[in-house]
Amino acid sequence: MPAGAGNRRTWTFSVWGKCADVSAAARVFLGADASSADTLQYVNSALEVDLAGVARIVTTALFRDPAAFGHIVWQYDSPGEVTRLYYNGKLIGSASVALNADSKVNDAVAHYIGQNGMSARYFDGVLSDVVLVDGQVLAPTDFAEEGAEGVWVPKRPSVSSWGANGFWLDGEISGGLALDKSGNDNHWTVNGVTECLDSPGDNAPADAGNYARWNSLFFRRTGSYKPIFSEAATKVAGQSGVVSHTGTTAASPGRHYAEFRVTDGTSGATGPGVVRAAWNSGLAESYAHNYGGAYYSDTGVRAYNNSTDAQTAPSSNRIGIEVDFANDEVEFFIVQSNSARTSQGGKLTAADGITFGGHGIFTATVHGTSARTVKAHFSPDEWWGTPNGGYEPLCSAYLPAKAPKKPGAHIGVLTWSGTSGERALTGLGFQPDFAWIKQRSSTPRDHNLVDAVRGLDKNLSTNLSAAEETTARIISFDTDGLTLAGGGYGNTNLMGTTYVGWFVGGLTQKTSGWVGGTIIPIEERYDAALGFSIIKYTGNGVAGATIPHSLGQAPAMMIIKALTATADWPVWHRGLPSAAYCVLLNDAGGHRSHAAFNNTVPTSSIFSIGPTGYMTNYAGVPCIAYLFAATDAIRVGSYIGNGSADGPFVDLGGEPLWMITKRTDAAGFLWAMQDGVRSPFNPTDQRLFPNEAVAETSDGNGLLDFMASGFKIRNAHGGQNANGGTYIYLAFLKHYFGGANVAQGRAR
Numbered sequence: 001m002p003a004g005a006g007n008r009r010t011w012t013f014s015v016w017g018k019c020a021d022v023s024a025a026a027r028v029f030l031g032a033d034a035s036s037a038d039t040l041q042y043v044n045s046a047l048e049v050d051l052a053g054v055a056r057i058v059t060t061a062l063f064r065d066p067a068a069f070g071h072i073v074w075q076y077d078s079p080g081e082v083t084r085l086y087y088n089g090k091l092i093g094s095a096s097v098a099l100n101a102d103s104k105v106n107d108a109v110a111h112y113i114g115q116n117g118m119s120a121r122y123f124d125g126v127l128s129d130v131v132l133v134d135g136q137v138l139a140p141t142d143f144a145e146e147g148a149e150g151v152w153v154p155k156r157p158s159v160s161s162w163g164a165n166g167f168w169l170d171g172e173i174s175g176g177l178a179l180d181k182s183g184n185d186n187h188w189t190v191n192g193v194t195e196c197l198d199s200p201g202d203n204a205p206a207d208a209g210n211y212a213r214w215n216s217l218f219f220r221r222t223g224s225y226k227p228i229f230s231e232a233a234t235k236v237a238g239q240s241g242v243v244s245h246t247g248t249t250a251a252s253p254g255r256h257y258a259e260f261r262v263t264d265g266t267s268g269a270t271g272p273g274v275v276r277a278a279w280n281s282g283l284a285e286s287y288a289h290n291y292g293g294a295y296y297s298d299t300g301v302r303a304y305n306n307s308t309d310a311q312t313a314p315s316s317n318r319i320g321i322e323v324d325f326a327n328d329e330v331e332f333f334i335v336q337s338n339s340a341r342t343s344q345g346g347k348l349t350a351a352d353g354i355t356f357g358g359h360g361i362f363t364a365t366v367h368g369t370s371a372r373t374v375k376a377h378f379s380p381d382e383w384w385g386t387p388n389g390g391y392e393p394l395c396s397a398y399l400p401a402k403a404p405k406k407p408g409a410h411i412g413v414l415t416w417s418g419t420s421g422e423r424a425l426t427g428l429g430f431q432p433d434f435a436w437i438k439q440r441s442s443t444p445r446d447h448n449l450v451d452a453v454r455g456l457d458k459n460l461s462t463n464l465s466a467a468e469e470t471t472a473r474i475i476s477f478d479t480d481g482l483t484l485a486g487g488g489y490g491n492t493n494l495m496g497t498t499y500v501g502w503f504v505g506g507l508t509q510k511t512s513g514w515v516g517g518t519i520i521p522i523e524e525r526y527d528a529a530l531g532f533s534i535i536k537y538t539g540n541g542v543a544g545a546t547i548p549h550s551l552g553q554a555p556a557m558m559i560i561k562a563l564t565a566t567a568d569w570p571v572w573h574r575g576l577p578s579a580a581y582c583v584l585l586n587d588a589g590g591h592r593s594h595a596a597f598n599n600t601v602p603t604s605s606i607f608s609i610g611p612t613g614y615m616t617n618y619a620g621v622p623c624i625a626y627l628f629a630a631t632d633a634i635r636v637g638s639y640i641g642n643g644s645a646d647g648p649f650v651d652l653g654g655e656p657l658w659m660i661t662k663r664t665d666a667a668g669f670l671w672a673m674q675d676g677v678r679s680p681f682n683p684t685d686q687r688l689f690p691n692e693a694v695a696e697t698s699d700g701n702g703l704l705d706f707m708a709s710g711f712k713i714r715n716a717h718g719g720q721n722a723n724g725g726t727y728i729y730l731a732f733l734k735h736y737f738g739g740a741n742v743a744q745g746r747a748r
Helices: 287-292
Strands: 009-021 026-032 036-041 046-051 055-062 070-078 082-087 090-096 110-113 126-132 144-146 152-154 167-174 177-180 214-221 228-230 233-239 243-248 255-263 269-278 295-298 303-305 307-310 318-326 330-337 341-343 360-369 373-377 410-419 423-424 432-439 447-452 456-460 474-478 482-483 499-506 508-510 521-525 532-538 546-548 556-564 570-573 581-584 606-608 621-627 632-640 649-651 653-662 672-675 704-706 710-713 726-736
Touching: 009 026, 046 090, 055 082, 055 090, 144 546, 214 482, 233 360, 255 269, 255 360, 269 287, 269 373, 295 330, 295 606, 318 360, 410 649, 410 653, 410 704, 410 726, 432 474, 432 482, 432 532, 474 710, 499 521, 499 672, 653 710
Parallel strands: none
Antiparallel strands: 009 070, 009 126, 026 036, 026 110, 036 046, 046 055, 070 082, 082 090, 126 167, 144 152, 167 177, 214 243, 228 233, 233 373, 243 360, 255 318, 255 373, 269 295, 269 360, 295 303, 303 307, 318 330, 330 341, 410 499, 423 482, 432 447, 432 499, 447 456, 474 482, 508 521, 521 532, 532 621, 546 606, 556 570, 556 621, 570 581, 632 726, 649 710, 653 672, 653 726, 704 710
8 A cells, every 4th residue: 555645636657567367357557445445447348447437447458468478558647538558558448437536546554556455356377567656647659669670669668757656666576575666665465366478579688578378379279168377377177077288488490498397196187298390279189189289188198199107106396398399309307396307208300200390388177076176386496407508498589580570561451532633642651562452431443453463553353253453542652651653442432431452572572593393484573481373374285384483482382374364263271182172262162173283293493283274374375373472471371170169279489460360161151351440350251252352341241350369259150160060261460479589470
């Protein structure tokens, strides 16, 4: 409790938080007397400000990302008759308050961080840089700023005067007190709170960063019960009669170490393990499959590749795991409190069936009762043992370096309202080479694709099989965007109509120097690190013709369109059953056997096209090919639906900026395009359909959350999440979850 009242009419509260469970009420900060309270809290995944029931903010945005930190700023300004709430620098809600009304916060009453004080509702997660400024209304930019990669990052609070009750808790705890670094010595008594390295900053101090936790979005189970998460999602428990599995909030291709404590070890099916990251949510198959990895039970059974062997039961000791996800190796250890480590059966390798596919996660299996738990220790300050050289904690700062460092230097989304007059669109931060524009409102209009290879007056529509059409709807691609032509073109710039454009740029032009292939391209624009290439070529009608590209790795998805002929848009994707299959971008059909790509998987230097009579290789007909490699910034993959509104979580290694999904195992389901600009907060539901000219739709059948490390399906519609349905996706990232050379991503 403050020693006395401060300025109860003007103050600012700021905090960074990573909330493990926001499904129920969870207090963040409040000031309360015996009868009422002013509260900042999570309620049913929304953020809420409640000023003693007199004024209230309840966000329509839902905050359900347990994997990353987000920044909250709460302003109280009764002389201005308003209270405001910000998240990662963006205003998310405000409410009117009475002129010069006094708040409970900053009064000489009890104040709480992370709990109610009068009942439970504890905050389960991590709080960092908890700040109260007494007597000033400060902006979010006084506590954080946009970093070099476009990520919202913390900074030292810019505070000229803290006021009598101001404080800054940076996370240091000593003698049962959370220490105030403002200079006011307004220290806080802690209860059930521990200091940790987990931080929204990166390696400041050393070893800080976003550490892995158990991911409440990512689970498999038998029956209808999910695992139970607690202790800031470092502990997971089972439920009666249920086998539940979960994984970590971070996936990695690197070498990592962690330790685990198993309680009530009597089931023989409770313990930690490692599996490949492409581990779909839904009802569990037998865990004996181990999903390319291995598992160590509470009774000392080591399981891998449908094999088991008997090792030492951990008892009161910990299970240590060293894993190399890139090289398919894992080794288990019994770790004692005196730091002694004993290998259990030696190292398992690819010869033992370990196949992570390049990326993996730690997992926990809990069985039968809530008393059976797996407690994770991902942070090195908690380890009992010391790993061998080269094994790092699973933390954002220890993930591999990313390229390009800033996806936003190549990938962007703009929205605008048409004027029917010439106008410049700015704010991309790069010069585009590719533009995909779609009208959002009113009368249906065709999609409009333009690229620098074909020329800015050459237009294609993914919802049509029609040949390329010539109209100069775009005047120029500029250094920070593009200039639209006047004339009232309905596809791009009609008065009273809203639009969205998805852009890729910063590519290198190439007109010669290719190696290999039987057809030499006319021109290519590409960026190998980004993973995108635009190639124009002329078909020769010869079966098995090959075309060189400059990506340096095999494309994971290819889209081709004949330019001067009426022809479909064949798409090859690595998530299809084989190279003998494709889907069509201009229709709602499922995958089909088709020779458009000559039944041949592309390589790191060439891709194949079918014989004459197939739309990729009409003799003498020019074609455009859009190639996408699976890189840090462009993610290409597939998932299996579970038919539940609590749908699969798909790890992308970062937050998507825009993405395309398609069901492939059944016909009658549209392609869908979603982005984080039209939907800046979760859930995302605003969809456009590449194979349809219809206006934007928000009908609940495309609900999903964009997360700091991927996306979570929040609908049970067959278009994105039929039980057992197979889906492909193409995602362009906004930010990375982490990396040795980049800032950690943020919750949204």
